[in-house]
Amino acid sequence: MIEVLRLGHRISRDKRISTHVALVARTFGASRLYYTGQKDGEMESSVCKIVSKFGGDFSVEHVKDFKKLFLGKKIVHLTMYGDDFSKYVGKIKGNVLVVVGGEKVPGEIYSLSDYNLGVGNQPHSEVAALAVFLDHFNKFKFPKFKGKLNVVPNIKGKKIFKKE
């Protein structure tokens, strides 16, 4: 089981980034996004709409105390300061919680995590880091979804199969 924790959501600034984090988590096989910071009904609702159209049972949950989520899981904190993720990603087993910041990541996250891993040691994007980490974690396979809407892959245009 893979879940994702997004730290320190701020409604005004992070709405779209956190939505992208959630949708990436779903696309790359995580079952849930937890988030701390400000509770954001609009962000939750926009993710839920996608899930109801495109399938799967992904959910979003606001939490106040993230530490209780850490029990019994391998904690993978993605940070630009971390060690090269590709050295570890094939060895991580069990229930995994992938943690992404947040403008200001509490210092204790570094010591509470089993792995502080960098996807490139450059400043870029928690959305990108999460996607690339999960892509490697899944050995470059995507999970299958069956929704009301299903994209039919097409090299030239748009095709959608609607299940009535």
Add this chain to the structure above:
Amino acid sequence: MIEVLRLGHRISRDKRISTHVALVARTFGASRLYYTGQKDGEMESSVCKIVSKFGGDFSVEHVKDFKKLFLGKKIVHLTMYGDDFSKYVGKIKGNVLVVVGGEKVPGEIYSLSDYNLGVGNQPHSEVAALAVFLDHFNKFKFPKFKGKLNVVPNIKGKKIFKKE
């Protein structure tokens, strides 16, 4: 040479997403981000600051007519409707322009592009799609940067090497 084009930037809504697109492009080896839509000095400046600290010669350029960029390049449009990118990514050679939306992608982009490729056929994130595509395109290697600030990869905390 790899460059990236981000379509339809809107200052109010896309500032952070477009910044992430730019920083991902840089981290994964592209030399430039072009963007259409509203010209955004603040977004350009925040990317330039990162480049001046962390190195490389990445640049950002606002363009009005994106079609002139298409001459002499292989155009790879990343879209949730596209064909599985992993079938094509190893075969794309020459100067490459990777195109990402944008809320509303002009329909002609599909016919002007050499490849319309999906990174998962689910709605998620242009930031994530770009990162995963470039990661595969680069055969899972990151380019090296030498900046004033250089992260020293670390499994437990933060280490930065400052070049005076």
